[in-house]
Every structure is written in C-alpha cells, then in structure tokens.
Amino acid sequence: xxxxxxxxxxxxxxxxxxxxxxxxxxxxxxxxxxxxxxxxxxxxxxxxxxxxxxxxxxxxxxxxxxxxxxxxxxxxxxxxxxxxxxxxxxxxxxxxxxxxxxxxxxxxxxxxxxxxxxxxxxxxxxxxxxxxxxxxxxxxxxxxxxxxxxxxxxxxxxxxxxxxxxxxxxxxxxxxxxxxxxxxxxxxxxxxxxxxxxxxxxxxxxxxxxxxxxxxxxxxxxxxxxxxxxxxxxxxxxxxxxxxxxxxxxxxxxxxxxxxxxxxxxxxxxxxxxxxxxxxxxxxxxxxxxxxxxxxxxxxxxxxxxxxxxxxxxxxxxxxxxxxxxxxxxxxxxxxxxxxxxxxxxxxxxxxxxxxxxxxxxxxxxxxxxxxxxxxxxxxxxxxxxxxxxxxxxxxxxxxxxxxxxxxxxxxxxxxxxxxxxxxxxxxxxxxxxxxxxxxxxxxxxxxxxxxxxxxxxxxxxxxxxxxxxxxxxxxxxxxxxxxxxxxxxxxxxxxxxxxxxxxxxxxxxxxxxxxxxxxxxxxxxxxxxxxxxxxxxxxxxxxxxxxxxxxxxxxxxxxxxxxxxxxxxxxxxxxxxxxxxxxxxxxxxxxxxxxxxxxxxxxxxxxxxxxxxxxxxxxxxxxxxxxxxxxxxxxxxxxxxxxxxxxxxxxxxxxxxxxxxxxxxxxxxxxxxxxxxxxxxxxxxxxxxxxxxxxxxxxxxxxxxxxxxxxxxxxxxxxxxxxxxxxxxxxxxxxxxxxxxxxxxxxxxxxxxxxxxxxxxxxxxxxxxxxxxxxxxxxxxxxxxxxxxxxxxxxxxxx
Numbered sequence: 001x002x003x004x005x006x007x008x009x010x011x012x013x014x015x016x017x018x019x020x021x022x023x024x025x026x027x028x029x030x031x032x033x034x035x036x037x038x039x040x041x042x043x044x045x046x047x048x049x050x051x052x053x054x055x056x057x058x059x060x061x062x063x064x065x066x067x068x069x070x071x072x073x074x075x076x077x078x079x080x081x082x083x084x085x086x087x088x089x090x091x092x093x094x095x096x097x098x099x100x101x102x103x104x105x106x107x108x109x110x111x112x113x114x115x116x117x118x119x120x121x122x123x124x125x126x127x128x129x130x131x132x133x134x135x136x137x138x139x140x141x142x143x144x145x146x147x148x149x150x151x152x153x154x155x156x157x158x159x160x161x162x163x164x165x166x167x168x169x170x171x172x173x174x175x176x177x178x179x180x181x182x183x184x185x186x187x188x189x190x191x192x193x194x195x196x197x198x199x200x201x202x203x204x205x206x207x208x209x210x211x212x213x214x215x216x217x218x219x220x221x222x223x224x225x226x227x228x229x230x231x232x233x234x235x236x237x238x239x240x241x242x243x244x245x246x247x248x249x250x251x252x253x254x255x256x257x258x259x260x261x262x263x264x265x266x267x268x269x270x271x272x273x274x275x276x277x278x279x280x281x282x283x284x285x286x287x288x289x290x291x292x293x294x295x296x297x298x299x300x301x302x303x304x305x306x307x308x309x310x311x312x313x314x315x316x317x318x319x320x321x322x323x324x325x326x327x328x329x330x331x332x333x334x335x336x337x338x339x340x341x342x343x344x345x346x347x348x349x350x351x352x353x354x355x356x357x358x359x360x361x362x363x364x365x366x367x368x369x370x371x372x373x374x375x376x377x378x379x380x381x382x383x384x385x386x387x388x389x390x391x392x393x394x395x396x397x398x399x400x401x402x403x404x405x406x407x408x409x410x411x412x413x414x415x416x417x418x419x420x421x422x423x424x425x426x427x428x429x430x431x432x433x434x435x436x437x438x439x440x441x442x443x444x445x446x447x448x449x450x451x452x453x454x455x456x457x458x459x460x461x462x463x464x465x466x467x468x469x470x471x472x473x474x475x476x477x478x479x480x481x482x483x484x485x486x487x488x489x490x491x492x493x494x495x496x497x498x499x500x501x502x503x504x505x506x507x508x509x510x511x512x513x514x515x516x517x518x519x520x521x522x523x524x525x526x527x528x529x530x531x532x533x534x535x536x537x538x539x540x541x542x543x544x545x546x547x548x549x550x551x552x553x554x555x556x557x558x559x560x561x562x563x564x565x566x567x568x569x570x571x572x573x574x575x576x577x578x579x580x581x582x583x584x585x586x587x588x589x590x591x592x593x594x595x596x597x598x599x600x601x602x603x604x605x606x607x608x609x610x611x612x613x614x615x616x617x618x619x620x621x622x623x624x625x626x627x628x629x630x631x632x633x634x635x636x637x638x639x640x641x642x643x644x645x646x647x648x649x650x651x652x653x654x655x656x657x658x659x660x661x662x663x664x665x666x667x668x669x670x671x672x673x674x675x676x677x678x679x680x681x682x683x684x685x686x687x688x689x690x691x692x693x694x695x696x697x698x699x700x701x702x703x704x705x706x707x708x709x710x711x712x713x714x715x716x717x718x719x720x721x722x723x724x725x726x727x728x729x730x731x732x733x734x735x736x737x738x739x740x741x742x743x744x745x746x747x748x749x750x751x752x753x754x755x756x757x758x759x760x761x762x763x764x765x766x767x768x769x770x771x772x773x774x775x776x777x778x779x780x781x782x783x784x785x786x787x788x789x790x791x792x793x794x795x796x797x798x799x800x
C-alpha cells in the first residue's frame with residue numbers, strides 16, 4: 001500500500017538513525033505502525049505508553065505469546081510446499097517464522113493494537129519436535145522453514161506422520177485443496193471369496209471376489225483395489241476427491257503378490273468384478289491370503305490345494321525299465337517332473353547343456369507311457385539322437401520316427417508304450433494330424449524353436465493336446481518377455497494371463513523401466529515350473545573349462561581391404577558419419593530417421609553390409625574369391641592346430657559360414673590332416689556316422705557349422721574348441737562349446753575364439769559382454785541382431 005511505500009522510503013535501505021533523546025517519540029511512532037503492519041522490535045513498549053492516532057487515544061495492549069506451530073500445505077506444480085509458522089497473537093494474528101526474528105512483536109488484530117514477547121527458544125523446540133515426528137522431512141532440503149515436497153508419495157508420507165502429532169500442530173490447506181490420508185492398519189479388514197468358475201474347460205479356474213472395508217463409510221471392491229495398486233507403485237492409493245489410502249508395507253506386498261497371480265482381464269464380461277486365478281497358482285495364492293479378515297472358499301478350492309500338497313509329498317521312484325544309473329541331481333529332476341505331472345502342471349527343464357536333460361525326460365516318459373502314446377518334437381539334427389538314447393536307456397519303449405511314408409496310418413495306430421519322434425518342420429506340416437491325438441506326454445526339445453508366437457511352428461505346437469507338457473532347453477529363458485509368455489502359454493496356458501495383461505503387469509515394467517521388484521514377482525510366479533542347474537552346481541567332477549580369446553593381427557593388405565570395404569559400406573548406406581557422432585537423433589542422408597523410413601528394409605541393408613564385413617574378417621576370399629590377399633586368421637589357425645596335434649589333442653572347429661569351413665577343408669586336405677565334417681546340408685544318417693567316427697578316434701578335427709552342430713551332439717572325444725568367428729549371442733557359442741564340455745568328458749576343455757583386431761568382430765564381442773547376464777536368466781534371444789536398432793547396427797560399421 002501507499003503507507004508501506006512511505007515507511008520504506010523514510011527508513012531506506014540504510015536504516016534510520018534517531019537521537020536517543022527522541023526515543024519516546026520513536027517508540028510511540030512504532031506503536032502506531034502496528035495498526036497496519038507487523039512490527040518486530042528489540043525494545044518493548046511500556047504497556048502504559050499511549051500514543052494518539054488520527055486524533056484518538058489508543059491503548060496498546062500486552063498479551064501472552066502463543067508458540068503453537070501452524071503448517072501450511074500449498075499445491076505447487078506436481079507436489080506441495082510445506083511451510084511452518086507460528087502466530088504469536090493467536091489464530092487471527094500474523095504468520096511468523098518459528099524461532100526467527102525479534103522477540104518483541106507489535107501488530108493490530110481485530111482493530112486492537114497488541115504487543116507480545118515471543119519465546120523463541122520454545123518455538124525452536126517445537127519445530128524440532130515436529131521434525132522428529134516427521135523423519136521424511138529430513139530427506140528433503142529445507143529453506144527457511146519451508147520444504148518443497150515434489151513427489152506425491154513424499155507429501156503423503158509427511159501427512160501420515162503429521163497425523164501422529166495432531167495435538168501439537170494445526171494444518172492449514174487452501175480452500176478446496178485439502179487432502180485426506182486414510183490409514184490401513186492390517187489386512188484383517190479384507191474379505192475374500194474364492195469359487196471355481198463353472199464351465200471352465202481343462203483345468204478348473206477360480207474366481208476371486210472381495211472387498212476392503214477402510215472405515216464405516218468407505219468400502220472398496222477388490223478388483224478396483226487391484227487396479228489402483230497396479231497403476232500406483234507406492235504405498236498410497238488415490239481414492240478420488242483428495243482421499244488417499246495409506247497401505248502398510250506388508251499389505252502393499254500382499255497386493256503386489258495378488259497382482260502377479262490374479263488376472264483381472266475378463267473378455268466375456270467387462271462388468272465382471274472377479275479376478276481369475278489359475279489353478280496351478282492356487283498354492284501361491286493360498287500363502288498370500290493367510291491371515292486376512294474373512295475368507296470363504298468352496299470344495300473345489302480345497303480339493304486343488306489338497307492335490308498340490310499330495311504332489312509335494314510324493315516320492316516317485318525312477319522306473320526300473322530305465323537302463324541307466326542316474327546322478328543325484330537327475331533323480332531330483334525326474335521327481336520334480338513327476339510331481340508336476342501329478343497335479344497337472346507343465347515343466348521347463350532348463351539345465352545347462354550336457355547335464356542329461358534327455359535322460360531325465362526319458363524317465364518321466366517311462367512313467368507315463370503305460371497310459372497312452374508320447375510325442376517328442378525336436379530339431380531335425382537331434383531326432384536321431386532321441387532314437388539312439390531311447391534304444392540305449394529305455395528299450396521297452398516302441399520308438400517311431402515320423403518320416404515321409406504312411407504318416408497318418410502311423411500316428412493313428414499309436415498306443416501305450418509308443419513314442420513318436422518328429423521334427424519341428426513336420427510338426428508344422430502335420431499340425432492337424434498331430435493335434436488329433438491325446439498325448440500322455442509332449443516333449444519339445446530345444447524349445448526356443450517355438451518362442452515366436454506368430455510363427456506357424458508355434459501355432460502348431462499350441463494346438464497339441466497333452467496331459468503333461470515338457471520343454472527342454474539348455475538356453476536359459478528370460479528378458480525377452482514376449483517369448484517367455486509364449487513358452488509358458490504352451491506348458492501352462494493362462495498362468496501368465498493374456499498377452500495384454502502380461503505386457504502391462506510384467507513386460508513393460510521390466511523391459512522399459514528395469515523394475516527389479518516386478519522381475520522378482522515374475523520369477524516367483526514361474527519358479528515352480530522351471531528347473532535350472534548349472535554344471536558348477538551339480539558336477540564337481542566335471543573337468544575345468546578355460547576360455548581364451550586369440551587376437552588376430554591383420555596384415556597391411558588385409559587391413560586396407562577391410563577398411564575399404566567398411567568405407568564402401570557406409571557409402572552404400574549413404575550415411576553421414578558426423579551425424580552419428582553427435583548425441584542427437586540420427587539421420588540418414590535421404591532425410592529420414594534411421595529405423596523409421598523404410599524401417600525393416602533399411603535394417604536388412606545394414607545387416608547385409610555387416611555380413612560382408614564379418615566375412616572379410618574371416619578370410620578376404622569369402623568376399624572376393626579371386627583375391628590373393630593372405631588370411632591372417634587362417635595363418636593363426638594353422639599355428640594353433642599344429643600345436644594341438646603335436647600334443648595329441650582333438651578339437652571341434654566351429655564357423656557360422658559354410659564357405660569359411662570349405663576354405664579350412666582345403667587347407668587341411670593340403671596338410672593331410674584328418675578331419676570330420678558336418679553342416680546343415682549333411683543328411684541325418686551321415687551326421688551319425690561322422691559323430692561316431694570322431695568319437696571312435698577317426699579324425700583330429702571336427703569341422704562344424706555353428707547353427708547345424710550346436711545342438712544335440714555328444715563330442716567328448718575333443719578337449720579343445722575353436723570358434724573361428726563370433727556369433728551375435730554368446731549363448732549359441734556356449735551351446736556349441738558344450739558339445740565337448742559335458743558329462744563323459746574327463747579332460748580339461750579349452751575354448752579358443754579367434755577375433756580380428758580393430759574390426760567389427762571386436763564390437764560383437766563387446767556385445768557378448770553386455771548380453772552375458774542372459775546366461776543365467778530365463779529367456780535368451782538366439783538372434784541378437786533382430787533386437788538391435790538400425791542405429792546400433794550402424795555403430796558396428798562406424799569407426800570408433
């Protein structure tokens with residue numbers, strides 16, 4: 001106001017100095033100022049002092065100061081500002097910062113000029129009491145008794161803490177902005193009903209309904225409560241109209257567990273307020289609902305729990321018809337499979353490569369085959385291995401290979417003790433025929449073959465009918481969560497809910513936000529149905545495995561050839577290198593965003609150029625057959641092989657390029673070194689002969705194409721493995737290496753990787769390091785290139 005401006009002008013920024021002889025006049029004037037502003041003074045006025053204001057006599061009254069703490073909560077952006085004040089003259093007086101300012105204060109309240117003497121020590125003491133009762137404030141920066149609570153959860157936590165000292169503070173809200181926090185003490189206010197869903201096909205699903213009684217005036221439907229919990233990760237759930245429900249940590253954990261098990265998506269009836277519970281999740285659910293206030297269940301729920309408890313107590317004995325001495329961990333694996341089969345579960349046996357998954361599967365097959373036929377689906381390269389292993393260890397089984405003749409007649413004639421082995425290719429071709437049989441056991445070997453739900457192969461597998469479904473895979477299965485959902489959709493349909501709900505509950509939080517808590521919930525849900533043991537855990541007697549990277553120094557000609565190819569690749573892709581060096585959105589020369597304009601087409605072009613560079617790293621002749629440029633990698637290979645043979649070692653040699661293997665074959669023929677050979681074009685019977693010959697000592701080296709020989713082979717005659725070129729995913733290389741490092745191996749195994757220095761191969765090996773955490777996860781990609789963006793692929797070509 002004008003009065004305030006006049007006072008400011010008179011006092012000025014330097015203050016106003018008055019002779020001591022005029023102190024009474026100054027104090028009188030100061031007393032008059034209190035009629036329109038709060039005055040802080042180091043000197044108290046005599047209560048009897050009278051000054052004249054507007055020609056009238058006005059007595060300044062002395063009052064006792066109040067030290068009551070007031071807290072203002074004012075909305076600010078997404079959060080709130082909390083400010084702490086005192087009102088020395090009472091509720092209608094001016095706001096002052098507690099413990100700060102002068103002791104003597106004068107102000108006009110309700111037309112009466114007042115003076116009081118504040119107790120600053122007491123005010124500071126009360127501030128400390130509030131801060132002690134609100135430890136959350138200590139986590140927020142304080143500025144002059146003010147705190148900016150930028151996160152809603154922080155503000156609500158403070159409010160909850162303030163509720164414990166409501167007798168010591170007064171909370172003030174802007175009109176219409178008040179927030180109420182209702183505290184839930186325990187789950188005993190939760191009421192649940194669990195019933196079998198009538199008419200559910202196959203396994204009996206259950207419906208859970210219920211409600212949470214917060215207080216006498218507010219009851220929340222269980223499905224709504226779950227939806228709120230899924231949308232809000234903290235312990236405060238918004239109820240609307242400024243109301244929040246504060247959950248205890250224990251109850252929040254229970255809701256999260258409910259959320260990971262119960263599927264709230266109902267396709268048939270959007271008004272359905274029930275949550276669907278998979279029967280195989282009933283034991284986990286039973287643990288969660290213990291100790292709630294009121295629980296009603298039907299006989300079907302009790303029967304399901306009883307079935308699971310019986311299975312847990314089951315102690316099955318390995319069938320006497322299995323002609324093998326199982327190791328302890330293999331016996332445990334068989335018992336685990338048998339228990340799951342007893343209560344209607346499916347299983348994923350994900351032991352390390354070489355730990356005898358086939359043998360454990362044969363044990364459960366022998367147990368169940370007396371009830372009807374068995375189906376085994378495997379990669380073409382592994383089908384004969386199943387026949388051989390079964391004939392050796394389970395001679396009572398009638399093994400059949402689905403071939404080119406009389407398929408329908410063979411399949412329809414199958415009965416007890418009959419086991420049909422087929423490839424994934426024939427599964428797809430004969431999907432309708434195979435789906436018409438009720439199989440006792442269905443085994444999908446190397447089950448990552450059905451990871452993509454959109455393929456006809458996967459759809460053919462999903463159409464199969466089996467009482468017990470078993471996946472065997474040495475490749476761990478996690479992180480690529482859409483694929484994990486598909487694998488579980490085969491062994492236990494519905495356990496992970498619909499793909500839509502799975503994506504919302506698990507995939508997005510884990511893949512996009514790296515939510516470790518959600519990851520743990522998913523692992524907890526699938527843990528009963530996955531068994532994975534590493535060699536280090538169960539095979540103390542297995543000899544050590546050493547991995548060594550051998551750096552290949554390219555000669556000058558070779559290096560120049562590679563660099564020219566790299567530059568040509570960039571030119572072919574019309575990429576401006578400088579744009580890729582900047583931390584901004586990358587553009588290609590024709591103006592579109594990489595990976596968006598022409599999308600997959602452009603990515604395919606990049607991959608084609610990368611393939612040329614990878615071939616050039618192996619041998620220039622793979623790119624330019626007529627060149628005379630010497631291959632440094634082949635020279636290093638020659639030295640390694642010479643040393644191995646001199647010391648009477650045998651080695652497996654892997655390359656992903658058949659052309660590279662052909663060059664190596666020519667080299668070995670010239671050197672008169674005996675070897676065996678296998679690639680994707682090798683007929684099945686010839687494969688068997690090659691493997692048997694090598695295991696019998698015929699040949700010092702075994703040349704194998706990585707994708708054709710990485711699965712299902714037992715090649716323990718070798719104690720060295722040489723990878724001539726790196727594959728995208730280290731898990732694929734590990735599978736190949738484990739052809740030698742497996743049960744039956746008695747010598748230490750050494751694995752060499754030949755990597756060309758300063759090339760794209762080094763960058764691929766760095767990718768290996770980034771993907772190593774997949775090795776002990778639950779799902780790994782076999783084609784990492786399909787998961788990289790165009791920008792990331794371009795970085796493999798660009799010079800760094």
